[in-house]
Amino acid sequence: MKITSNHISKLFFLGIVLLPVFSGLLYAIFYSLGLIGILNDGFSTEVWRTIFTTEPFWKSLLFSIYIALTSVTIAIILALTIAISWRKSLQKGFLSYAIYLPLCFPATVMAFFSFQLLSRSGFLSRVAFNFDFIDSLNSFPEWINDGYGIGIIFTSVLLITPFFIILFSNLYQTENLRSFITLSKSFGASKQQTFLKVTLPILLKKASGTIYLFIIFVMGSYEVPLLLGRQDPQMISVAILQKIQRFNLYDIPTGYAMSVLYVLIITVALVFIYLKNITLFKTQKSDV
Helix, strand or coil: CCCCHHHHHHHHHHHHHHHHHHHHHHHHHHHHCCCCCCCCCCCCCHHHHHHHHCCHHHHHHHHHHHHHHHHHHHHHHHHHHHHHHCHHHHHCCHHHHHCCHHHHCCHHHHHHHHHHHHCCCCHHHHHHHHCCCCCCHHHCCCCCCCCCCHHHHHHHHHHHHHHHHHHHHHHHHHCCHHHHHHHHHHCCCCHHHHHHHHHHHHHHHHCHHHHHHHHHHHHCCCHHHHHHCCCCCCCHHHHHHHHHHCCCHHHHHHHHHHHHHHHHHHHHHHHHHHHHHHHHHHHHHHHC
């Protein structure tokens, strides 16, 4: 059998990407079932029963979904508004380069920025106090370490909005939306109808894969919710890592079981999205 560059690339992908991930997943499964690890003394499904029948895992998962959906929705609205309103400036000039600058800042830096801006001892609270909008710094709304994750959402929006602006700006050009908009207007469509029936569907459809991935990315973020979130509710990544890395060795199997279950849920979601896109592609191809 002749070994081609395609075979080599597949083997490289299996060895570098899939094998370490699969090995780590197997280790987590065995640890959660009591087959390996410190203080484990034999096969047991007690950890899994605890996860399925108690609240913490599902509460963290739902909170993560809420944060991800809210953050991505706000980011998409802002990005669409900016990309369409400033499309000429984003193609050339200073703004076409400046829009890449926010992408250089790590999540930890953005989290500290949000803390200095939104906390009760931060910039906005001091401005409000100096202008007599509040009686004391403690009267300022709790936007950091709050139960609704406002600080996490704000920071996540700061992190991902520039990327969506660049994405929608490029799609506007590559999909030749100007021609579709002109054609729509020639048939008598208003600006609002053109936006809702032409511009918005095309941009969202072409960016749908990226949007799904960013929802998963925000769900699994760690640094921002660790610095700006509460102990309860916690985002799923923080809850898992605290179970695994805290001093209570009896919590380690629970942390591994939570990580395995989370991976399975995300994998099922990705497979569903993939099959849905494949079905949609075949439908469009048959229509043509």
